[in-house]
Amino acid sequence: MDLESLRIAAQDASRVKGLTHGFYRYPARFSPKFAKAAIEAFSDRGDIVLDPFMGGGTTIVEGLACGRRVIGSDINSLSVFVTRVKTSPLNSPEQETVADWSESVAARMVYRHPTVDLADILADNRTTNLQLPRVRSIKKAIAIGIAAIEELPSAKTRDFARGVLLHTGQWALDNRKQSTAMGEFRQRFVEDCESMIQQLQAIPSGTKxxxxxxxxxxxxxxRPFHDGRLADLVVTSPPYPGIHMLYHRWQVNGRRETPAPYWIADCRDGEGGAFYTLGDRKEAKLNTYFERLGEAMRAIRSVLRAGGKIVQMVAFSDKSKQLPRYLAEMESAGFDELRRESGRPFRVWRTVPNRKWHANSKGGTSSAREVVLIHRAT
Ligand SMILES: C[S@@+](CC[C@H](N)C(=O)[O-])C[C@H]1O[C@@H](n2cnc3c(N)ncnc32)[C@H](O)[C@@H]1O
Known part of the structure; x- marks a missing residue:
């Protein structure tokens, strides 16, 4: 068990890169180096690694690359879509098909493209705030791409194509200060398709x-637990208590929110922000958060073998009140915290780089600190 490597990796502050991690900027992603170090410290080849709050699928991608069997789940349908695309390698004919498709579609991404052909796609109710002048042309370019998806021959190539539209769309729209011209989008879309095809080649094709x-x-x-199988390790990061995180929206034109990622990925939307964060961060005392966290941890405990570890990254808007409560939920769910020989718990604190959290703590400063907690299933 290499706890020193895990401690160093947990403090990694470099830009997220490698494998297919760059396909989507999922909010509050953790470092692939951290996920890899946790997997290597607490599991062996062939073991089952689970991430029940998988988000952008960092643990899932790293687990596959390390030769583990992996199970991922998330309440957000977009997370499942993104992780599926990141872990579905394309064979050579499929690569050629999607590369040709992207060039043919890019040639059609022009202002004069008749909108009547796109009427249903443009009217989709998941396009809120994309009619604003600064982003309207990108909406049209994406709609042209969506309309062309059906030209692709298989579910896998169609998912990949939506994944490329999602990637280039996020670059062009989400939190972008300047507006993007359609010509820029078109060029970037073809380049993104090519580089995503290359990146997918590093994903092993044997295990899904x-x-x-x-x-x-x-x-x-x-489904993955129907046959009574149990996970050997959990590497995860649940929503953080009291901290605002926008898992289900992009922000366009200043801070206007749009459900556009669901439109592009063709995923189900319609739940409010609190649905994705275990409750409303403004709720006094965060009782809903801690009740749901406790329920989730009991469920996780029941699909983890005795002795299996759960390694999690978490942060608090008010550490002094929330950390003890968090640890109490872990204990009552059937987990013991890992300790050093001295008896002190093994925890790694890290300062989160470039992150502006909107914590509801009054003047608290802990919101830019995350901690890695390690527990053992009793
Ligand atoms: C901090 S993010 C995980 C990020 C992930 N570690 C990564 O690297 O991308 C937390 C995730 O928990 C999911 N989530 C929130 N409530 C959930 C619940 N009750 N069950 C499962 N997933 C949930 C959110 O949708 C979000 O994707």
């Missing part, structure tokens, strides 16, 4: 992850 769209509280009833 089991991915499910399910709340962690309901994990034991989910």
């Amino acid at each position: 992850p089991a991915l499910v769209n399910c709340p962690a509280e309901q994990l034991p009833g989910c």
Whole structure:
């Protein structure tokens, strides 16, 4: 068990890169180096690694690359889509098909393209705030891409194509200060398709992850656990108590929110922000958060073998009140915290780079600090 490597990796502050991690900028992603170090410290080849709050799928991608069997789930349908695209390698004919498709579609991404052909796609209710003048032309370019998806021959190539539109769309729209011209988008789209094809080649093609769209509280009833199998290790990062995170929206034109990622990925939307964060961060005392966290941890415990570890990255808007409560939920769910020989718990604190969190703590400064907690299933 290499705890020193895990400690160093947990403090990694470099830009997220490598494998297919760059396909989507999922909010609050953790470092691939951290996920890899945790997997290597607490599991062996062939073991089952689970991430029940998988987000952008960092653990899932790293687990596959390390030769583990992996199970990922998340309450957010977009997370399942993104992780599926990141872990579905294309064979040579498929690569050629999508590369040709991207060039043919880019040639059609022009202002004069008749909008009547796109009427249904443009009117989709998941396009809120994309009619604003600064982003309208990108909406049209993406709609042209969506309309052309059906030209592709298989579910896998169609998912990949949506993944490329999502990637270039996020670059062009999400939190972007300046507006993007359609010509710029078109060129970038073809380049992104090419580089995503290359990046996917590093993903092993032998094993497929089991991915499910399910709340962690309901994990034991989910398909991957139907045959009674148990995970050997959990590497995860649940929503943080009291900290605002926009998992389900992009921000365009200043801070206007749009559900556009669901439109592009063709995923189900319609739940409010609190749905994705275990409750409303403004709720006094965060009772809903801690109740749901406890339920989720009990469910996770029941699909983890005795002795298996759960390694998690978490942060608090008010550490002095929330950390003890968090640890109490872990204990009552059937987990013991890992300790050093001295008896002190093994925890790694890190300062989060470039992150502006909107914590509801009054003047608290802990919101830019994350901690790695390690527990053992009793
Ligand atoms: C901090 S993010 C995980 C980020 C991930 N570690 C990565 O590297 O991309 C937390 C995730 O928990 C998911 N989530 C929130 N409530 C959930 C629940 N009750 N069950 C399962 N997933 C949930 C959110 O949708 C979000 O994707």
